Amino acid sequence: MLAVRPPAVAGMFYPAEPGELSHEILEFLTEAQPRTLIPKALIVPHAGYVYSGAIAASAYATLKSISARIRRVVLLGPTHRVAVRGLALPDVEAFDTPLGRVMLDTELMRIISSLPQVTVSAAAHAQEHSLEVQLPFLQSVLNDFTLLPLAVGMATAEEVAEVLELAWGGEETLIVISSDLSHYLPYAAAQSVDGRTIRNILELKQPIAHEEACGGTPISGLIIVARKHQLKPHLLDLRNSGDTAGSKNNVVGYTSIAFSAGE
Template identity: 30%
Template sequence: MRPLSLFVFFLIVLSNSLLFAHTELQEVWEPQVAGRFYSENENVLKGQINTFFKNIPEQPDKGKPLAVISPHAGYQYSGQVAAYGYKSIKGYEFTRVILLSPSHFSSGKRFRGVSILKTKNFKTPLGLITVDQEACNYLLTFAKGSSPTAPQKTTTLFGSYEGAYSGEHSLETQLPFLQLSLGNFTLVPIMVGILVDDDFDQIAHAIRPLLNDKTLVVVSSDFTHYGEGYGYVPFKTNIEKNIKALDYGAFEKILSKDFHGLRTYRKETGINTCGIIPIALLLKLLPENAQGEILNYDTSGRQSNNFSFSVSYASILFTKLPETKSGHYIPPLDSSEKHPPFSLTSEEKIRLLSLARNTLQTYTRTGIPPDLTPIERTVTPKLKKNYGVFVTLKKYGELRGCMGYVLPKRALFQGVVENTIKSSSGDCRFNPVEAQEISDIIIEISVLSELKKINKPVDFLLGKEGILIRKGLAHAVFLPQIAIEEGWGKIDTLRHLCQKAGLPKDAWKDDRMEFYVFTTNVFNEVDTI
């Protein structure tokens, strides 16, 4: 073993013994970074956070929150981004928060496993937060391989190491946001150290019984730390663009809940996301039907207009929606609700395209969606009805992004705004649209009719009807124009649909496969405006 490797190994072993040193239960853990990362004055702190919340336009309901990934830099840098995640949990009656934070090793001691501080309360300028003693004691006595309800001995992966909390900001910076978002709640503070091999599974197995409808999981993490001071300079040109691409590569793995893919991505790129271990642990905890979404993204380099040093911040929300898989919404298909035949006037089409264009410009340049309140007052009643809708972006005739949903889920004008944002920044096949591209992009909107079930897979009108296939939770959909644009016949279309759903290409022959068709009202900026 080389001397450096031996030294690192010694650190880990040494820290394990420190991790499980006997500690007494404290009454209060005092703030460590108040006055540095956020204001130590109660009124100033409340005002700053509430201003962050006010800067965020009202968002459509995204489903029951399960988890939030939130940045932890000084509030002047990452506070506005963090506010997106915390505003999304307002109104939900969470009574407990499990907070997973990375240890920045401020005291110089690394440790393997997780540390749970033995204290009754955490203190911030906004008051005391009660620690859930029962949950913490359960984790501290959880034994590897034992029954969650009958722990037998203390595993080496759980302990109380006060040094992980001394001077540490990653956990503490989340607390004032939680206090103003949730009010009263109990806290399970978990500082995450080094995890290897099956540590993730063992710790997730221990935490999982604590998860319920009243419990929110929060992960504290910044993303790329670029610059000589961080020891990470993987590129020296097009820095802003490359940082964004690097971050979104990680986001793609996170939103797909791809635990192994995220770890491989880290090895391949060297990305120094400080909370990547807690994030990977979260991916082990999320249920299959969790849906992820990037609420906001920014960098300190953009804020200071100096990319010689830059830290990336993202607010990511995971929600639970009925019948979901791999982050994609699958609404019930047997709804008896009927919707009237759909048609739009030329003025209404122009209004929706104009709204999509304004959304693309606003969100690409600022990261903030347009305020829907004044828009709602100006649109026609028809545009307030719920319809399935897709927004497609094309650049020089090539696809640049396409996102939407099949069944009526939002008011049409809201769906256009939401899916314009998702097409420009959330389609994992592409990097996010950049400001300089906007003038080269043509927007197309497809408004969908109701779904109609067909009995035979070939009973659809090629080029005139879109088709959705579903087998269990696996599903995929093509708009009517896709087959024509790709030059496919019916069999080719069905095969590509199956592959898109993650199924064998001939799975359309399976008797358990369901088929639905729909028509679309398609219009774009070239033909309409």
């Protein structure tokens, strides 16, 4: 019998009803500014769709022209509920969302599990939203793909980079890093902090600290491999919850960045 992780935050972070979810994502994607990019990697936010869905859509919309060739998504996000040493794989063969089932790349999981920093943790994945909220977007823009999901805990940027390098593949493989930016600062302070963080990412400078981005470790690992593969980052969107659906007193920052082969 197939081992499957059921959705944990459907109805909270995004709609649980398939028709409503599809419609909401289509609206986000339709409103996204068109960009002529061929991304190898994306950084996207992972808050509730009312807060960060439009920002995430600006990244996923860049996949339109290459969606047919992407067959594998390597998805990394920070752990929010369970402490993990290293990078944790789930103990299942598929993830379910209201839009259907996503099969995991069990062969690639087997390959990267040979690395000492890669563990298996059902608990790390059971309630983790940073990975789950990306799946309906991926299901909406891609055709048929497998998933390599990794919950990143206490790890170094170099350990993340080693995993990314092993999973890098060719044009069939997309890397997605799930991360929000600063948390619960006043609006103007968040703009200043997030602006500095974005400048560092665009200049491929790491480390990115956890206070700057909750996915700072996976972002830092991506920066290492982006330098090696001569990828160029492109800022697609930078806003915060005060711009989208929240108060300006305590905001959370969001960005979408695409990494493509350098011109």
